[in-house]
Amino acid sequence: MKSKVYILYTGGTFGMKNTGGNGLQPSTWEEIIDYLPAIKNQTFFHYFSEINFTFETLEPVIDSSDITPEIWERIAHKVKDNYENHDGFIILHGTDTLAYTASALSFIFQNLTKPVVLTGAQLPIFHPRTDGIVNLSNAIYIAGYKSFDLVRIPEVCICFNDDVLRGNRAVKTSTNDFEGFSSPNFQNLANLEQHILVNEHLLYRTSTEEKFGLKTKFSDSVVNVTVFPGYNPKQLIELVKSKKIEGIVLKTFGAGNLPTSESWHTLISECESTNTLILATTQCPNGKIELGQYESSKVLNNSIVTDGKDITSEAALTKLMWVIGNFNIPERRAILSQNLRGEIT
Ligand code: ASP
Numbered sequence: 636m637k638s639k640v641y642i643l644y645t646g647g648t649f650g651m652k653n654t655g656g657n658g659l660q661p662s663t664w665e666e667i668i669d670y671l672p673a674i675k676n677q678t679f680f681h682y683f684s685e686i687n688f689t690f691e692t693l694e695p696v697i698d699s700s701d702i703t704p705e706i707w708e709r710i711a712h713k714v715k716d717n718y719e720n721h722d723g724f725i726i727l728h729g730t731d732t733l734a735y736t737a738s739a740l741s742f743i744f745q746n747l748t749k750p751v752v753l754t755g756a757q758l759p760i761f762h763p764r765t766d767g768i769v770n771l772s773n774a775i776y777i778a779g780y781k782s783f784d785l786v787r788i789p790e791v792c793i794c795f796n797d798d799v800l801r802g803n804r805a806v807k808t809s810t811n812d813f814e815g816f817s818s819p820n821f822q823n824l825a826n827l828e829q830h831i832l833v834n835e836h837l838l839y840r841t842s843t844e845e846k847f848g849l850k851t852k853f854s855d856s857v858v859n860v861t862v863f864p865g866y867n868p869k870q871l872i873e874l875v876k877s878k879k880i881e882g883i884v885l886k887t888f889g890a891g892n893l894p895t896s897e898s899w900h901t902l903i904s905e906c907e908s909t910n911t912l913i914l915a916t917t918q919c920p921n922g923k924i925e926l927g928q929y930e931s932s933k934v935l936n937n938s939i940v941t942d943g944k945d946i947t948s949e950a951a952l953t954k955l956m957w958v959i960g961n962f963n964i965p966e967r968r969a970i971l972s973q974n975l976r977g978e979i980t
Contacts, residue, residue, distance in 0.1 A: 636685070636782060636784075637685055637686070637781070638686050638687075638723065638779040638780070638782045639686070639687045639720060639721040639722050640725060640775060640778045641689045641723075642689065642690050642727065643691050643710065643713050643725070643726050643727065644664045644692045645699070645706075645727060645729075646693075646697040646698060646728070646729055647661065647699050647729025647733075648755060648756050648757060648758070649754075649755045649760055649767045650663075650667045650727070651761075652761055663696065664690060664692045667760055670760065671760060685779070686782050689717065689721065693706070693713065699729025699732040700732065702732045704855070704956065704960075707743065710726060711744065711849050714740075715849055721749070722750075722781055723749055723751075723778025724751045725753075725775065726740075726751065726753045727754060727755060728753050728754070728755050730795075733753055733793060733805075733807065733816070734793070734806050734807055734949040735953055736753060737793050737949075738802060738950040738953040738978070740802065741802050741950075741978070742850070742957040743850060744791065744847070745847065745848040745850055746841045746845045747791070747847060748787075749789060750778050750788045750789065750792065751790070752778045752788075752792055752794045752799075753792070754770045754793065754794045755770065755795070757812070766796060770794065773794050773827045774794040776831060777794055777799055777825065785831055786833040788838060789838065789840055789841070790839055791976075792824055793805045793816055795814075795816045796813045796814045796815065796816075797826060797828060798814070798818075799824045799833075800816055800818040801837075801978075803947070803953075803976055804818040804821040804947060804950070804977070805817070806818075806947050808920075819920045819921045819947070820921060820923070820980060821980070850957070852957070852960030853956040854881060854882070854956050854960040856880045856882065857881065857883065857955050858871070858874070858882075858884070859884045859886070859948070860885055861918060862885070862888060862893060862894070862918075866894070868898055869898060872898065875906055876905055880911060881911055881912065882911060882912040882914065883906070883914070884914050884951045884952050885915050885916070887935075888918060889918075890922070890923070890924050890929065891915055891926045891929075891935060892929050892932045893932065893934060894931070895930065900934055903934055903937050903939065906939045907937065912941065912958075914940075914951050915935050915941065916951045923980065924942060924944065924945075926942055938968070946978055947978075955971065958971045
């Protein structure tokens with residue numbers, strides 16, 4: 636069966652060249668196509684003859700270190716503008732912030748029923764050993780699922796080196812391995828080996844019949860704080876008192892533990908009186924926080940604190956920014972603690 640796939644190129648190593656000797660910079664989609672005869676002569680895409688492709692570039696193309704919430708909003712609008720006419724979407728994106736973008740998009744999209752697949756590469760498409768071709772081909776299978784009789788993955792996902800990961804569960808775990816991403820607390824949504832196996836029972840499906848839409852606002856009044864031995868949050872307390880921030884992602888030790896010094900109690904009560912949300916997460920890549928298990932986590936048993944459970948750093952930060960951006964103070968904490976898109980167990 637024919638399927639329609641929309642591909643948006645945003646930049647990243649996938650299409651980078653070291654032209655002026657200033658380090659890798661993204662090239663245009665035209666240069667990529669020019670370089671790759673298989674793409675230029677349409678033989679690469681002929682192989683996917685059952686698919687109608689739409690290509691677009693999000694200008695200007697960037698190193699994903701330059702990604703911003705405004706760009707997330709522009710990507711989301713591109714998907715929305717093409718939503719009715721396509722079966723699946725591929726976003727070609729740099730790997731550095733790919734997990735942030737995937738998490739952010741997962742919250743932006745309301746009632747998503749089609750695959751939105753993010754992918755990129757560790758080696759540019761211009762390199763003879765590029766992983767970009769495999770990653771793009773694999774992403775085409777997932778987004779063009781209809782043509783291959785595959786199960787539809789109605790989620791924002793990351794397709795990288797034979798794995799399909801839930802976008803808001805993924806983290807970049809290597810700067811150079813082709814296996815650049817992992818999903819520490821959740822199984823792969825699909826594996827692309829000789830055969831493609833979709834783990835249907837894991838898929839997150841929207842529970843309403845409502846139409847696809849966007850909620851695109853993100854607040855930048857948040858901070859991401861990692862606790863370390865001997866850390867005293869006195870500057871953080873001043874920041875909270877000044878009301879310049881509305882939320883904190885607090886990366887605690889182990890299962891939600893903090894030093895037992897009085898200053899942490901002060902921080903929590905200042906947060907309470909200024910309605911500054913705290914989303915508590917763990918520094919450990921695997922496992923979850925369990926508030927109250929140790930005496931050293933009891934300070935966090937407060938209504939201003941949300942238990943982040945096993946959420947990734949990337950999902951925690953984007954979720955907090957998104958909740959503050961889109962909801963009023965009285966509703967925020969309840970929404971923050973919900974499992975919105977399969978981001979927590
Ligand atoms: N700096 C690059 C980027 O994120 C890294 C990559 O794509 O792998 O755009």
